[in-house]
Amino acid sequence: MPEPTHVMWGGRFAEPMDPRLDRLNRSLPVDRRLWREDLATNRAWARALERGGVLTAAERDALLAGLDQVEAALAAGAADTAGDEDIHSLVERLLGEAAGPVAGKLHTGRSRNDQVATDLRLWTMAALERLDAGLLGAARALVTRAEAGVDVLLPAYTHTQRAQPVRLAHWALAHAWPLLRDRERLRQARGRAAVLPLGSGAIAGSGFAVDREALARDLGFGAVSANSMDAVGDRDFTVDAVFVAALVGTHLSRLAEDLILFSTAEFGFVRLAEPFTTGSSLMPQKRNPDALELVRGAAGQLVGHLVALLVTLKAMPTGYQKDLQENNAGLFAALDLAEGAAALLAGVVETLAPDPGRMAAALDPSVLATDLADLLVQAGVAFREAHAVVGALVRRAEELGVPLVDVAPEEAARLHPALRGALAALGGPAEAVERRRIAGGTGRSAVLAQLAAARQALGA
Numbered sequence: 001m002p003e004p005t006h007v008m009w010g011g012r013f014a015e016p017m018d019p020r021l022d023r024l025n026r027s028l029p030v031d032r033r034l035w036r037e038d039l040a041t042n043r044a045w046a047r048a049l050e051r052g053g054v055l056t057a058a059e060r061d062a063l064l065a066g067l068d069q070v071e072a073a074l075a076a077g078a079a080d081t082a083g084d085e086d087i088h089s090l091v092e093r094l095l096g097e098a099a100g101p102v103a104g105k106l107h108t109g110r111s112r113n114d115q116v117a118t119d120l121r122l123w124t125m126a127a128l129e130r131l132d133a134g135l136l137g138a139a140r141a142l143v144t145r146a147e148a149g150v151d152v153l154l155p156a157y158t159h160t161q162r163a164q165p166v167r168l169a170h171w172a173l174a175h176a177w178p179l180l181r182d183r184e185r186l187r188q189a190r191g192r193a194a195v196l197p198l199g200s201g202a203i204a205g206s207g208f209a210v211d212r213e214a215l216a217r218d219l220g221f222g223a224v225s226a227n228s229m230d231a232v233g234d235r236d237f238t239v240d241a242v243f244v245a246a247l248v249g250t251h252l253s254r255l256a257e258d259l260i261l262f263s264t265a266e267f268g269f270v271r272l273a274e275p276f277t278t279g280s281s282l283m284p285q286k287r288n289p290d291a292l293e294l295v296r297g298a299a300g301q302l303v304g305h306l307v308a309l310l311v312t313l314k315a316m317p318t319g320y321q322k323d324l325q326e327n328n329a330g331l332f333a334a335l336d337l338a339e340g341a342a343a344l345l346a347g348v349v350e351t352l353a354p355d356p357g358r359m360a361a362a363l364d365p366s367v368l369a370t371d372l373a374d375l376l377v378q379a380g381v382a383f384r385e386a387h388a389v390v391g392a393l394v395r396r397a398e399e400l401g402v403p404l405v406d407v408a409p410e411e412a413a414r415l416h417p418a419l420r421g422a423l424a425a426l427g428g429p430a431e432a433v434e435r436r437r438i439a440g441g442t443g444r445s446a447v448l449a450q451l452a453a454a455r456q457a458l459g460a
């Protein structure tokens with residue numbers, strides 16, 4: 001590990017840091033990701049100090065020109081090999097090399113505590129926007145699938161057992177809605193992140209009369225924090241962001257799980273495109289749904305990151321503690337992973353090939369049993385009795401080894417006289433989905449209305 005090159009706090013120390021502390025304390029390998037945000041924060045602070053009369057215009061300009069050089073160095077990878085304690089120390093060192101002694105004035109009235117909180121909020125706001133783009137892509141892919149699947153029927157499953165027929169569009173939209181709700185959550189999380197901590201100092205507020213409202217506008221924040229003690233230790237915005245990432249992961253994982261089942265030889269409802277599958281090193285015939293398994297696996301990681309965050313925060317005394325630094329890697333990893341999973345699943349959904357024939361073949365007449373009971377109800381039978389009568393018919397069909405609808409009408413009529421008429425009126429899966437024109441149901445008009453609502457939510 002390279003030697004530390006610029007320490008921001010050495011004055012009161014006679015002895016160097018023990019290497020075992022340095023190993024865990026040094027956060028640059030993780031927080032170098034914040035370099036753009038740290039530059040933005042530094043620039044805004046230089047401008048704010050000048051507006052507050054702390055710096056002259058010439059000093060501010062020298063600092064801004066120096067920060068431009070620091071930006072060039074960081075863009076060229078200066079943080080990749082540096083041995084500094086963290087991104088803030090590195091920027092300050094590079095600024096000193098670029099601008100000379102004036103660099104020593106930039107940390108006036110500021111602490112790394114309010115600085116890192118500000119950087120992290122800026123990073124989180126941008127990361128939530130990237131995740132939103134990923135979610136939009138996945139939701140769009142599902143809505144496009146739905147548009148093409150209005151008249152394709154398949155069984156819906158409860159307890160992974162065939163239940164009732166639905167339109168493929170209905171299934172696809174059942175996975176689009178959770179993602180659309182996640183976009184709403186993202187917007188809310190972004191709004192809560194957009195509160196400026198800078199000006200809070202280490203814990204008691206900056207000792208210099210900086211205009212925090214102007215600073216907030218300069219950095220794109222919507223408000224300033226109300227309490228400096230709260231502001232430096234508050235990582236609720238990371239919990240919000242990682243919670244949304246974990247819930248996105250959970251939703252994507254459920255979709256992945258459906259598609260893993262649907263793509264088995266046993267179901268055969270969809271065929272995954274080759275670029276989203278892998279082979280086996282041993283079994284030459286294999287084509288595996290690794291993309292979907294990775295998405296399912298990502299959900300576990302994401303939930304873990306959320307739990308790690310909450311556990312760190314629960315015992316935190318007021319204000320900043322170094323424990324908080326440990327959470328940054330998880331925040332970055334969670335938002336990267338959720339975005340990657342959303343992008344990957346969008347690709348899988350866009351490229352898969354549905355097999356309507358296999359879906360239709362899975363619609364054995366047992367999925368019409370509920371409709372048969374409903375028809376008995378329409379003939380005046382109480383639903384509980386209708387349920388029992390159709391249950392008896394199902395049992396009889398199983399004994400005879402024939403589909404439900406092929407039990408002879410005379411035999412069915414012996415179970416209940418109204419069964420003969422109900423069986424004659426039953427029709428097939430197409431009639432069953434059409435009986436549910438209720439809002440949110442499987443009827444064509446209901447599904448088309450649902451599609452229009454989903455398209456509108458996509459645009460919003």
Ligand code: ARG
Pocket residue numbers: 027031086087112113116320322324325328
């Ligand atoms: N690298 C630190 C972090 O990410 C910056 C804050 C350091 N503050 C301090 N009081 N040591 O949390």
